[in-house]
Amino acid sequence: MLSIKNLHARVEDKTILKGLNLDVKPGEVHAIMGPNGAGKSTLGYVLSGRDGYEVEQGSAELDGHSLFDMETEERARAGLFLAFQYPVEIPGVSNMEFLKASVDAVREARGDSALSSAEFLKLARVVCKQVNLPVEFLKRGVNEGFSGGEKKRNEIMQMILLAPRLCILDETDSGLDIDALKVVADGVNSQRSSDRGFVVVTHYQRLLDYIKPDFVHVLSDGKIVKSGGPELAKELEAQGYSWLADHPDEVPAE
Amino acid sequence: MSAWLDMALNGAPINDSLVSQRQQSLALLRAARWPNRKVEAWKYTPVRALEQIDYSAANQSTAARGVDAVEGLSAIELVLINGVPQAIAGELPAGLQVRALSEGEAIAGELFGSVKPSRHIFGLVNDVLAADGWVIDVAPGVQIETPLRIVYRTTEAAQAHGRVLVRLGDKSRLTVIEQAEGTEPSMSTYFSEFSVGVGAHLEHYRFALQTGAAMSVGGCHVLLAERSELHSTLVGFGSDLSRLDVDVIHGGEFASAKVNAIYLLDGRELFDLHSTIEHACANGTTEENVRGIAGGQSKAVFNGRIHIHRHAQKTLAELNNRNLLLTSGAEINTKPELEIYADDVRCAHGATVAETDKGALYYLQSRGISRSQAQIMLNFGFINELVDAMPNAALAQWLRPQLRARFAQMGDA
Ligand SMILES: Nc1ncnc2c1ncn2[C@@H]1O[C@H](COP(=O)(O)OP(=O)(O)OP(=O)(O)O)[C@@H](O)[C@H]1O
Numbered sequence A: 001m002l003s004i005k006n007l008h009a010r011v012e013d014k015t016i017l018k019g020l021n022l023d024v025k026p027g028e029v030h031a032i033m034g035p036n037g038a039g040k041s042t043l044g045y046v047l048s049g050r051d052g053y054e055v056e057q058g059s060a061e062l063d064g065h066s067l068f069d070m071e072t073e074e075r076a077r078a079g080l081f082l083a084f085q086y087p088v089e090i091p092g093v094s095n096m097e098f099l100k101a102s103v104d105a106v107r108e109a110r111g112d113s114a115l116s117s118a119e120f121l122k123l124a125r126v127v128c129k130q131v132n133l134p135v136e137f138l139k140r141g142v143n144e145g146f147s148g149g150e151k152k153r154n155e156i157m158q159m160i161l162l163a164p165r166l167c168i169l170d171e172t173d174s175g176l177d178i179d180a181l182k183v184v185a186d187g188v189n190s191q192r193s194s195d196r197g198f199v200v201v202t203h204y205q206r207l208l209d210y211i212k213p214d215f216v217h218v219l220s221d222g223k224i225v226k227s228g229g230p231e232l233a234k235e236l237e238a239q240g241y242s243w244l245a246d247h248p249d250e251v252p253a254e
Numbered sequence B: 001m002s003a004w005l006d007m008a009l010n011g012a013p014i015n016d017s018l019v020s021q022r023q024q025s026l027a028l029l030r031a032a033r034w035p036n037r038k039v040e041a042w043k044y045t046p047v048r049a050l051e052q053i054d055y056s057a058a059n060q061s062t063a064a065r066g067v068d069a070v071e072g073l074s075a076i077e078l079v080l081i082n083g084v085p086q087a088i089a090g091e092l093p094a095g096l097q098v099r100a101l102s103e104g105e106a107i108a109g110e111l112f113g114s115v116k117p118s119r120h121i122f123g124l125v126n127d128v129l130a131a132d133g134w135v136i137d138v139a140p141g142v143q144i145e146t147p148l149r150i151v152y153r154t155t156e157a158a159q160a161h162g163r164v165l166v167r168l169g170d171k172s173r174l175t176v177i178e179q180a181e182g183t184e185p186s187m188s189t190y191f192s193e194f195s196v197g198v199g200a201h202l203e204h205y206r207f208a209l210q211t212g213a214a215m216s217v218g219g220c221h222v223l224l225a226e227r228s229e230l231h232s233t234l235v236g237f238g239s240d241l242s243r244l245d246v247d248v249i250h251g252g253e254f255a256s257a258k259v260n261a262i263y264l265l266d267g268r269e270l271f272d273l274h275s276t277i278e279h280a281c282a283n284g285t286t287e288e289n290v291r292g293i294a295g296g297q298s299k300a301v302f303n304g305r306i307h308i309h310r311h312a313q314k315t316l317a318e319l320n321n322r323n324l325l326l327t328s329g330a331e332i333n334t335k336p337e338l339e340i341y342a343d344d345v346r347c348a349h350g351a352t353v354a355e356t357d358k359g360a361l362y363y364l365q366s367r368g369i370s371r372s373q374a375q376i377m378l379n380f381g382f383i384n385e386l387v388d389a390m391p392n393a394a395l396a397q398w399l400r401p402q403l404r405a406r407f408a409q410m411g412d413a
């Protein structure tokens, strides 16, 4: 469903992605790990079309449609979802208004009928509960004053409400306490299905104990330098990334 | 110096019971400098457009259109059409007296010019030319639950001047909504003066929603007696010329003033808000929050002065002005001025001008929300707090769709 080929992209005048390839099929969960600054978040931003992130070469298709021909909102409506590493605070805009506007837009694009305010409220309450956020959070400004963990749960809530085709979770586990980690993982697992794909960016093996990936990739200096099964995450946890610096071209034997 | 002024003053002043006050103002007006770039209070606000309307085309007999009601608000409607009071429907509650200015009641002579400072040049014009208006008196101790809605209607090519004088007796309570609209070429001056008695409470709104070629220079001037309270909400759109001067004078101790102002400009509009808070007595409190958004090629001017007099110890005063600049063609001139002559006071003031938060825009878009809708949501988010703070929920409900429509239009620019 997601097919990225030879992607080169830059921020300002610095090339960050340098020939990245990735294929995600429906039902698969791919974990991406890699050192700080490798370009993991950049990949999410480029795919979702953030201003200032420029594609130099290569392609990315979601269900056969070129993402780079679409506006950010069109990509979301086509089923791309990015859970942000740093969710944005928007004081003055209530979480409820935001969630409703977003669900309305995505449903409309899919040709689904609009939900009434009452229907939506009911749905939002259920999902709030699912991610263990008090319903009062619906009334607060978007992420305004939310703790780090609350912001991440709010991202998962949005993901569940929008029912996307492909979910990119950028360090959704960072800053979570043990219980919240389980809540987030349960949220993700509840959404796993044979027609949905996941790209989970994480630094920690721990998350992958809860969300069992089909593939694990190492992203370094703008490229996927190694791919493997779940066992690769365990090796990385043990070895770190120093082998990348010492022998950038030689990856350790499995 | 101004052909408009010469034309407007032709035959003035009006020979009524206020004639001596009018003559005084006329003398001040003749001695004053007509607004231009070198006059500090008018530095950013040209008044040339005044000269460009053909006022001879005015059709003074324009039939009185009905006033659109505000859903969910039952108010006493006080309508001025080109400054002329219309009949009041229904009975007034006990303890409330409303008269036309032209009825020449003694109270009009007492209130006229008693609160409004004489430095406002168009205030002087209004002194000389406002033949009529409303005089409102609330008896001491009376709580008027039903809001008074004063509608200023100006017809095409008209020049209209109206005056509103309000007295709140000690420990009384009143809500006054001043509302002006219009898009057609015209020039109006509407000035209101409020004398708020000891322990009285005034809830006040001024909606200066003229746009297009409907020009207006007006003012609201409030004198607070001891322990009285003001809660005022000002909302302005811009037009070829739209200017509002607001004065709040703490004339007794322990008075409190809360002033919230919003201005939203688009196209080539101009809006200029000058506010002055005078803390002339001790232990007063002022909290003023002003938010503005300017799009297109518009120009917003905000001048917020807080003046704490020597004896006004223990004053608490805060003035905050935040602005959002939507385009590089728009202009926001903001100037908070703090003058403090007492030593034991707590004051804070600040002004910021920011652009739309790109990160927030992207975040909303990444959730499927279109860029234009995202921009509307962010604009609304910027001023929502002040709309929510309006004590009258029906009025806030009435205002929201108008703001939404305005944002939608601003998005197109
Ligand atoms: N606006 C920018 N201008 C210049 N460089 C940038 C800009 N934004 C990001 N970068 C750089 O791009 C590189 C990749 O950043 P990115 O956020 O994608 O890393 P990451 O792999 O997500 O790291 P982390 O694990 O720390 O989240 C970093 O070196 C970063 O400093």
Ligand SMILES: [Mg+2]
Residues within 6 Å of the ligand: A040, A041, A042, A085, A170, A171
């Ligand atoms: Mg990152």
